Amino acid sequence: MKQSVAIVTLQLLCFVSLLLLSTYASVFDDERYFLCNPTNNYTNGSIYGQNVNTTINSLASNASSDGFYITSVVGQDLDTVYGLVQCLYIISKEDCQTCVETAAKDIGNFCQNKKEAMIGYSNCSLRYSDRRFFSTPSNSPIAAFANTADVTYPDVFNPQLANLFKNLSSTAASSTLRFAVGTASYSDFASDNIYGMVQCTRDLSENSCSSCLQEIISVIPQCCRQSRGVRIFAVSCNLRHELYRFFLTTSTSISLPLSPPPPPPSLDRNSVPGATTNTTSSDGKKSTSKTMVVIVVSVAMAAMLVILVVCGCLFWRKAKKKVAGSDPDVHDHHERNMESLLIGLDTIKAATRNFSDEYKLGQGGFGPVYKGTLFDGTEIAVKRLSSNSGQGLIELKTEVMLVAKLLHRNLVKLLGFCLEEKEKLLVYEFLPNGSLDKILFDQNKRSSLxxxxxxxxxxxxxxxxxxxxxxxxxxxxxxxxxxxxxxxxxxxxxxxxxxxxxxxxxxxxxxxxxxxxxxxxxxxxxxxxxxxxxxxxxxxxxxxxxxxxxxxxxxxxxxxxxxxxxxxxxxxxxxxxxxxxxxxxxxxxxxxxxxxxxxxxxxxxxxxxxxxxxxxxxxxxxxxxxxxxxxxxxxxxxxxxxxxxxxxxxxxxxxxxxxxxxxxxxxxxxxxxxxxxxx
CATH class of the missing domain: 1.10.510.10 (Transferase(Phosphotransferase) domain 1)
Incomplete structure (x- = not known):
C-alpha cells in the first residue's frame, strides 16, 4: 500500500513539475529584455521627443529590407537622435518586420521619455540614444536565458562547446555579416551534435565584434554551464546553442576531437553607466528573473526540481519498462536521430520568402514544392504537405527516417524536416533540372534528352x-x-x-x-x-x-x-x-x-x-x-x-x-x- 502511494505521489510530482518546466520553456522561447537610462529623460512634446518618434518610425520602416539599418535624426544642440535596428540573419523578411514593429511599439511603453533605450527579442533588437554609438561595442548589461535540462555528458560537452564558440566567434568577426553558425559533435552518435550561432551588430569592426562575443561567451560557465540550450544577449552581440538544429546549414562546420574542459573564464559584471536592466515575458508583465543574479538562483532551484522529477520519472519509467518490455536506449537514439534533422520554420520561411508563389516549383499529389535559398547561398527544395493531403505524419516520419539513412548518388538527399505551427515540411537538396516527366513528356523539351x-x-x-x-x-x-x-x-x-x-x-x-x-x-x-x-x-x-x-x-x-x-x-x-x-x-x-x-x-x-x-x-x-x-x-x-x-x-x-x-x-x-x- 505504501509503495502504491509513493508511486502515485511521484507521478503527481512528475506531472506538476513538467507543467512548471513547460511554462518556463515558453518564457525561454518568447524572452524580451529592455535597457533604459533612468538618469536622462526628455519632456513630452519636446523636439528631442519628436526626433525619437521619427527615428523609431524610420527604423521600423527600413529594417526588413536588409535586416540591419542605422539612422540619425539631426537636431540643434542636444536634440540629435541616433538609432539602430538589426534582425537575426536566419529569419525571413516578414518575421523581421513583425518583430521590429513590435519593438517599436513596446520601447515607448517600457522606456517612456528616456533619452537612451534599447529593447531586444529573440529575433530582433532596436536601440536609440542621444549619443553616437555606431561602431562602438557595448557588452553590458547581459541577459541570459537557459534551458533547465542538463546535458548527459557534461565533461565532454563543455570543452566541445567552448571550442565551437571559439571558432564561431572568429568566423563571425571576420565576415561582413558579423554572423556565423556551426556544429560540433560530443559523442560517438552522429546525432549528438551541438548547434551554435553567434551574431554582432554589423556596424562593429572585426576586433570589436570579437571582443563582444568573447565577453558573452565567458558568461556561459557562470550562469548556464551544462545546460542543453542557452541564449545570451548583450547590447552589441548575442549567441545561442541547442542540441537540435535551429538553422538549416552551417557556414562553419566543425568536428572537434574530445579534450579536457578548459578552466572557466572570469565574468566581468561591469554595466553601462546609468543603465538599468529589466526583462518581461511575452505577456508584457515585468519580471526581474532574467537578470544574472536571479538566473543563477532560478537555475539552482530548477536543478533541484529536475532532480526530483528525474527520480520520480525514472522510477515510473522503470516500472513501465517491466510491464511493456521496451528498450529506452533504442527509443532515445531514435528520438535523437529525429531531433538532429529538425529545422526551424523561420529558417525555411526566410529561404522561400514565406512560401512565395514565385518560388513555387510545382504541385504534387501531397502538396506544393518550393525552391529556397539559404543565407550562405545553398539552394534547397521544400515539399510542403497540404493539410488535406493523403500523406500525414506517419508517411512524413517514414520518409524522414528512411531517406536520412540512405546515401547514394542516385537517391535524393534529405536535409531535414519541420513540424511547427501545423506545417509539415520536408527539405531536400535542390536539383536544377526538376523532375523527369517535365522534360520527357514535353514536346519542346524532350529533344534535350x-x-x-x-x-x-x-x-x-x-x-x-x-x-x-x-x-x-x-x-x-x-x-x-x-x-x-x-x-x-x-x-x-x-x-x-x-x-x-x-x-x-x-x-x-x-x-x-x-x-x-x-x-x-x-x-x-x-x-x-x-x-x-x-x-x-x-x-x-x-x-x-x-x-x-x-x-x-x-x-x-x-x-x-x-x-x-x-x-x-x-x-x-x-x-x-x-x-x-x-x-x-x-x-x-x-x-x-x-x-x-x-x-x-x-x-x-x-x-x-x-x-x-x-x-x-x-x-x-x-x-x-x-x-x-x-x-x-x-x-x-x-x-x-x-x-x-x-x-x-x-x-x-x-x-x-x-x-x-x-x-x-x-x-x-x-x-x-x-x-x-x-x-
Whole structure:
C-alpha cells in the first residue's frame, strides 16, 4: 500500500513539475529584455521627443529590407537622435518586420521619455540614444536565458562547446555579416551534435565584434554551464546553442576531437553607466528573473526540481519498462536521430520568402514544392504537405527516417524536416533540372534528352533501386516509382525521390501485403494493384514502365493508341518492328543495340507474373553487358489487343500457361543480342 502511494505521489510530482518546466520553456522561447537610462529623460512634446518618434518610425520602416539599418535624426544642440535596428540573419523578411514593429511599439511603453533605450527579442533588437554609438561595442548589461535540462555528458560537452564558440566567434568577426553558425559533435552518435550561432551588430569592426562575443561567451560557465540550450544577449552581440538544429546549414562546420574542459573564464559584471536592466515575458508583465543574479538562483532551484522529477520519472519509467518490455536506449537514439534533422520554420520561411508563389516549383499529389535559398547561398527544395493531403505524419516520419539513412548518388538527399505551427515540411537538396516527366513528356523539351542521356538515366535509376533492394543497410521497397519522382541534377543524372510510401523489408522477407493500396496507376504491378502484394519485383515492374517511357517518349497512363504503351511495345517486339516505337525526337542518332536491349529489359520487367521479372542485380548485368542471352518476354500485364497486329508468336497466351509449358517456351525463345566491334 505504501509503495502504491509513493508511486502515485511521484507521478503527481512528475506531472506538476513538467507543467512548471513547460511554462518556463515558453518564457525561454518568447524572452524580451529592455535597457533604459533612468538618469536622462526628455519632456513630452519636446523636439528631442519628436526626433525619437521619427527615428523609431524610420527604423521600423527600413529594417526588413536588409535586416540591419542605422539612422540619425539631426537636431540643434542636444536634440540629435541616433538609432539602430538589426534582425537575426536566419529569419525571413516578414518575421523581421513583425518583430521590429513590435519593438517599436513596446520601447515607448517600457522606456517612456528616456533619452537612451534599447529593447531586444529573440529575433530582433532596436536601440536609440542621444549619443553616437555606431561602431562602438557595448557588452553590458547581459541577459541570459537557459534551458533547465542538463546535458548527459557534461565533461565532454563543455570543452566541445567552448571550442565551437571559439571558432564561431572568429568566423563571425571576420565576415561582413558579423554572423556565423556551426556544429560540433560530443559523442560517438552522429546525432549528438551541438548547434551554435553567434551574431554582432554589423556596424562593429572585426576586433570589436570579437571582443563582444568573447565577453558573452565567458558568461556561459557562470550562469548556464551544462545546460542543453542557452541564449545570451548583450547590447552589441548575442549567441545561442541547442542540441537540435535551429538553422538549416552551417557556414562553419566543425568536428572537434574530445579534450579536457578548459578552466572557466572570469565574468566581468561591469554595466553601462546609468543603465538599468529589466526583462518581461511575452505577456508584457515585468519580471526581474532574467537578470544574472536571479538566473543563477532560478537555475539552482530548477536543478533541484529536475532532480526530483528525474527520480520520480525514472522510477515510473522503470516500472513501465517491466510491464511493456521496451528498450529506452533504442527509443532515445531514435528520438535523437529525429531531433538532429529538425529545422526551424523561420529558417525555411526566410529561404522561400514565406512560401512565395514565385518560388513555387510545382504541385504534387501531397502538396506544393518550393525552391529556397539559404543565407550562405545553398539552394534547397521544400515539399510542403497540404493539410488535406493523403500523406500525414506517419508517411512524413517514414520518409524522414528512411531517406536520412540512405546515401547514394542516385537517391535524393534529405536535409531535414519541420513540424511547427501545423506545417509539415520536408527539405531536400535542390536539383536544377526538376523532375523527369517535365522534360520527357514535353514536346519542346524532350529533344534535350538525346539517347546517351536517356540511357544514363535508365542505368542511374537501376543503380538506385539496386541499392534500395540489396545494398543498403535497410531493404526498402519504394512503391511509387514514376517519372515525376525521378529528379535530375545539373548533369542530368537521375535521383530517386519521394519515399512517403516506402516499405521496409526484413532480410529474409520476400513479399509483403497491405490493405491500403497507394501509388500511381500505370506504374503499379498487377499483384499490388489487385491484391496489395508488394515486393522488390513491384519496383521492377515500375522500372520497366519507366524504361519504355524513356524509349518511346510516351506516358503509359495517357498513351493515345487504342492499346496501352506496354501492349503497344510488346506487339511491335513480337512482330520484329520494335525500333518503330522509338521517340521520333531522337532522330537517327542512337545505337541500335542499346535501344533494343532497353526495350527487351523493359518488357521483361512488366510481365504479369512477378517471378518472371528479373531482379535489379540481373538488370544491372544486362545493362552493362554487350552480349546478353535472356528469355524472350511474355505478354505484359494489363495487355490490350487492338487486332491491328497479326502475331505469329505463340506467346500471345503465355501469361495463362502452366509453369512447365512456360519454361519450355522460355528455353525455346531465348534471345541473344550482340554488338559487334571491329578488331
Amino acid at each position: 538525346e539517347w546517351e542521356r536517356r540511357y544514363r538515366i535508365i542505368v542511374g535509376i537501376a543503380r538506385g533501386l539496386l541499392y534500395l533492394h540489396e545494398d543498403s543497410q535497410l531493404r526498402i521497397i519504394h512503391r511509387d516509382l514514376k517519372a515525376s519522382n525521378i529528379l535530375l541534377d545539373e548533369q542530368m543524372n537521375p535521383k530517386i525521390s519521394d519515399f512517403g510510401l516506402a516499405k521496409l523489408f526484413g532480410d529474409s522477407q520476400t513479399r509483403g501485403n497491405t490493405t491500403r493500396i497507394a501509388g500511381t496507376y500505370g506504374y503499379m504491378a498487377p499483384e499490388y494493384a489487385r491484391n496489395g502484394y508488394f515486393s522488390p519485383k513491384s519496383d521492377v515492374y515500375s522500372f520497366g514502365v519507366l524504361v519504355l517511357e524513356l524509349v518511346t517518349g510516351h506516358k503509359n497512363s495517357v498513351f493515345r493508341d487504342p492499346t496501352n504503351l506496354l501492349s503497344h511495345a510488346w506487339l511491335h517486339w513480337t512482330n520484329g518492328t520494335a525500333l518503330e516505337i522509338i521517340d521520333p525526337s531522337l532522330g537517327d542518332q542512337w545505337p541500335r543495340f542499346e535501344v533494343l536491349k532497353s526495350i527487351h529489359i523493359g518488357l521483361l520487367c512488366v510481365q504479369e507474373a512477378a517471378a518472371d521479372r528479373p531482379t535489379m542485380s540481373e538488370i544491372i548485368t544486362m545493362l552493362s553487358s554487350y552480349t546478353i542471352t535472356v528469355a524472350a518476354p511474355l505478354r505484359p500485364a494489363f495487355f490490350v489487343s487492338t487486332g491491328n497486329f497479326s502475331t505469329d508468336s505463340a506467346l500471345d497466351s503465355g501469361s495463362s500457361r502452366t509453369g512447365d509449358s512456360r519454361e519450355r517456351e522460355r528455353s525455346v525463345n531465348d534471345v541473344t543480342i550482340s554488338e559487334l566491334h571491329p578488331r
